[in-house]
Amino acid sequence: MQAAERQDSAPPRPVRYGLIGCGDMGQVHAMNYVQQSGLVETVAVCDINEANIRALLKHLPDPAAVRVVTDYRALLDMDEIEAVVVSTPNDRHLEIVRDAFAAGKHVLCEKPLEVSLARSRQLVDAWRASGRILQIGLVYRYSPLFRTMAEMIRAGKIGVPLMAWCHEFRQPFPVGRTREWRYDAARSGGALVEKDCHHFDLFNWMLGAKPVRVQAMGGQLAVKGAGLGLVETGVIREPYPADLVARSGIYDHAWVNVEYENGTKANLGLCFFAPDFGLPFGVLGSEGRLTTRLVDGRLEWMRYDYARGAHETAVIDRQSAIHGFGQIGHSGGFDQHVEFCRCVREERPAFCDGQVGIESLYPAFAGQLSIAEGGRVVTIAELTETT
């Protein structure tokens, strides 16, 4: 079986979905259904928070036809449901996904897999034993922008890829309602896990190699210490409540260097006290470079000709290639459902499966350990051998 990388047409009949977790991301998944009726049929939704259920139902084309439950096991008992989308906080993924496989469902589970490598591995083991499809919500794997970038790199457009970088300089995680679990490292896995698994995955994909060691420095400049309370900076829309500041264990800034088995290198910058959200990402090769800003969907290509001392450039606009449907959330958010449904219908493994999911977490957990240990170089082998 070949993993699906491209979508050509809609699946023949709707995939019958159950949605578990109706918060911000669950609602984004629901919005996708509205845009592409015929792709899926939402049979049931589940959340322990009834206000979030009500908010999500507003997005569905026929809310009255949807069954509502507050215990996910009741949803998994519904024989008519073929696949579930799990959008709960990260520390709830293992239990729910394992039970979903036991109930015979296919699973589209939000990133990251779980809050520790041990729990992530248990989730992957449950998937491998199940014979079902597991797709992880690393949406950029489905983004036309990044697929174009990966194709250009594989086609040699920048020579041999050597270095990659990503600067996630952004506003802090949201607060309020049910969302504060992200500030608790035990519930989110920590900021590099919760957020930057996306970008470490892009490094793995673009450099086409496995990470071997990581060195990182970071801390809590804004969340705690240095008098940098976000209220005072005046640039952040959602200041941290004082009690959250007191108990948060996540890093709010970091520089993370990753070395790959083939000697290539990547650098991630994380900053949670910047007012904008540009997310520049780039790959430098032996003969050129590709750069983008995730916000505008344009890919800039430069190829060097050292012999002539010249270079050529091109701008590739990938916004127009999004199949006529707006991408809600990150780029790839809609396409991931198209491909997931194709995988379910055609019984094919997902392009972004559990293995891709766990590999995205190696640099994240190694980076957090490196920060905790004063910048020590952490090998991926030491993490994988102990879990």
Ligand SMILES: NC(=O)c1ccc[n+]([C@@H]2O[C@H](COP(=O)([O-])OP(=O)(O)OC[C@H]3O[C@@H](n4cnc5c(N)ncnc54)[C@H](O)[C@@H]3O)[C@@H](O)[C@H]2O)c1
């Ligand atoms: N792919 C992406 O780009 C992306 C973006 C944002 C969030 N996410 C991921 O999506 C997931 C959810 O994030 P969010 O922003 O929607 O969080 P959220 O806090 O807005 O929503 C989580 C929801 O899960 C519900 N929930 C908690 N325990 C439950 C249980 N046992 N059964 C049913 N419902 C339960 C909560 O009540 C809440 O409504 C996380 O894993 C997050 O990392 C992914």
